Amino acid sequence: MKPEYLTYDIEELAQDADFIRWVKQSDTSLVSTWDTWLQAHPEQAEKVDAAKALVKAVEWPVPSLSKEQRTSMWDNIAAATTEEAPVVQLPARRRWLWSAAAAAVLVLSVAGWWWMLQSEPTALFADRTEQGEFALPDGSVVSLNAVTEIRYAAHNWNKERRLRLEGEAFFQVEKGVPFIVETPYGTVEVLGTSFNVEARADVFRVNCYTGKVRVSLPNGESETITPKQGVEAVDGQLLARTVENENDIAWQQSIHHFTDQPLREVFAELERQYLVQVSFPETIRNQSYTGSFKSGELETALQSICWPLKLSFTINQNQVQIRADQ
Amino acid sequence: MTTDQSLWDQLRAGQQQALATIYEQEVDALFRYGCQFTADQGLVQDCIQDLFIELWKNRATIGTTTAIRQYLLVALRRKIVRQLQQRNNRQERAERVQAESTNQEQAIDERIVQAEEAATQQEQISRALQLLSDRQREVLYLKYFEEIDYKQIAEMLGINYQSVRNTASAGLKALRKLLAWLLIFFVNL
Numbered sequence: 001m002k003p004e005y006l007t008y009d010i011e012e013l014a015q016d017a018d019f020i021r022w023v024k025q026s027d028t029s030l031v032s033t034w035d036t037w038l039q040a041h042p043e044q045a046e047k048v049d050a051a052k053a054l055v056k057a058v059e060w061p062v063p064s065l066s067k068e069q070r071t072s073m074w075d076n077i078a079a080a081t082t083e084e085a086p087v088v089q090l091p092a093r094r095r096w097l098w099s100a101a102a103a104a105v106l107v108l109s110v111a112g113w114w115w116m117l118q119s120e121p122t123a124l125f126a127d128r129t130e131q132g133e134f135a136l137p138d139g140s141v142v143s144l145n146a147v148t149e150i151r152y153a154a155h156n157w158n159k160e161r162r163l164r165l166e167g168e169a170f171f172q173v174e175k176g177v178p179f180i181v182e183t184p185y186g187t188v189e190v191l192g193t194s195f196n197v198e199a200r201a202d203v204f205r206v207n208c209y210t211g212k213v214r215v216s217l218p219n220g221e222s223e224t225i226t227p228k229q230g231v232e233a234v235d236g237q238l239l240a241r242t243v244e245n246e247n248d249i250a251w252q253q254s255i256h257h258f259t260d261q262p263l264r265e266v267f268a269e270l271e272r273q274y275l276v277q278v279s280f281p282e283t284i285r286n287q288s289y290t291g292s293f294k295s296g297e298l299e300t301a302l303q304s305i306c307w308p309l310k311l312s313f314t315i316n317q318n319q320v321q322i323r324a325d326q
Numbered sequence: 327m328t329t330d331q332s333l334w335d336q337l338r339a340g341q342q343q344a345l346a347t348i349y350e351q352e353v354d355a356l357f358r359y360g361c362q363f364t365a366d367q368g369l370v371q372d373c374i375q376d377l378f379i380e381l382w383k384n385r386a387t388i389g390t391t392t393a394i395r396q397y398l399l400v401a402l403r404r405k406i407v408r409q410l411q412q413r414n415n416r417q418e419r420a421e422r423v424q425a426e427s428t429n430q431e432q433a434i435d436e437r438i439v440q441a442e443e444a445a446t447q448q449e450q451i452s453r454a455l456q457l458l459s460d461r462q463r464e465v466l467y468l469k470y471f472e473e474i475d476y477k478q479i480a481e482m483l484g485i486n487y488q489s490v491r492n493t494a495s496a497g498l499k500a501l502r503k504l505l506a507w508l509l510i511f512f513v514n515l
Binding site for chain 1: 342345346349353354357358361362367371374375378379382383466469470471473475476494495497498499501502504505
């Protein structure tokens with residue numbers, strides 16, 4: 001204990017670091033020290049009480065982050081600082097507001113500024129074995145399946161909600177101006193709804209869950225689908241498919257369903273969900289599979305694919321070999 | 327325990343894990359502090375995200391520090407203040423001007439009477455804190471919430487040590503007056 005404590009006035013005491021720690025109980029080792037000191041110096045009690053009250057008075061409500069806020073903030077930071085994604089920009093919810101204000105001021109540099117933002121679109125990624133859920137600037141939510149990439153121009157979002165997708169994603173779109181998903185294989189346009197788009201390799205499938213979705217192919221072919229309807233592009237045509245259940249979007253719960261789909265698609269999905277390379281005989285490439293596998297346990301996943309089709313498999317480190325024995 | 331110094335060095339060496347550790351350690355303090363400048367929590371969150379992204383981008387060129395928290399608090403403060411200035415929102419400015427002018431018109435006595443009407447003592451104290459100037463609040467916040475000493479506060483705010491002490495002292499005096507007054511009020515009740 002400092003000898004000065006005896007001569008300190010109330011304010012001096014209330015500003016002493018050890019005294020504050022004691023009052024705020026941020027250091028429990030101080031409790032006995034101060035108690036002993038007070039017993040030895042009972043005449044100090046009044047002063048100590050007043051100083052204590054003063055320390056306690058410097059207190060006002062402070063907000064704190066929820067666990068979700070903490071996590072989602074970090075997700076944004078991590079997305080923007082991961083080396084594989086050098087172009088990622090913070091998908092700030094309100095950056096455009098400030099941008100709008102800045103635009104008014106920086107009229108002369110608008111062209112350069114626009115070009116800069118244009119050349120650096122916001123990018124969202126999910127790597128192999130990963131999945132991710134992201135909020136878009138208007139509050140619409142997009143969930144990415146593994147090996148999926150989305151790019152959009154955040155600065156222009158309130159005028160035109162247009163993004164480029166490669167891979168598979170589930171969208172929950174807030175009402176507003178048209179929401180356009182461009183893929184290399186076709187375009188999806190909606191107004192406020194939820195829908196799933198799978199656009200990879202030679203696959204382009206769209207399912208609508210709520211609202212109304214317009215799907216068009218580069219050749220002009222287009223189709224409007226309503227809830228529980230889906231379309232699939234086959235040879236430049238959009239074929240209707242019914243969406244009886246939510247199997248196609250179960251990937252969000254890490255379950256990967258297939259209905260009469262060729263095995264090559266199944267194994268491609270497996271390679272996206274596990275860090276493995278799958279080799280299989282050419283003869284079963286287009287064999288049709290109906291069933292599902294889960295992310296998490298490779299052997300179980302392989303079993304649920306192979307068993308119904310009487311295939312066998314061996315796992316050697318990250319190489320998976322599929323055999324058609326019979 | 328990793329010290330601030332070595333954590334910072336890891337960050338400068340480009341280890342992303344160091345960024346994550348710093349985020350975990352500091353985000354709560356940063357958010358609390360940021361909210362002292364604005365009621366707009368979304369703005370504070372955006373600024374914190376920007377801060378960490380810039381920290382990573384500039385990791386090769388950032389200076390050394392042994393006090394990560396102070397370093398980040400200062401950087402966040404700068405960012406928020408700049409954003410608030412930039413926002414230049416006419417409506418908010420108008421509201422603020424209005425609030426300020428009413429504040430000035432109102433005598434201290436009146437404000438104490440207002441405090442009197444508050445239901446609980448804590449509420450009264452919260453209201454009473456509005457009697458403090460922004461600077462006093464900030465210094466007292468750093469001292470009592472973050473437990474940073476006056477020397478470091480002076481460095482952080484870029485003002486000299488003695489004026490930090492004077493500001494804190496003036497703030498505490500105001501609070502003491504108020505406490506004395508509250509005591510009378512409660513005894514008379």
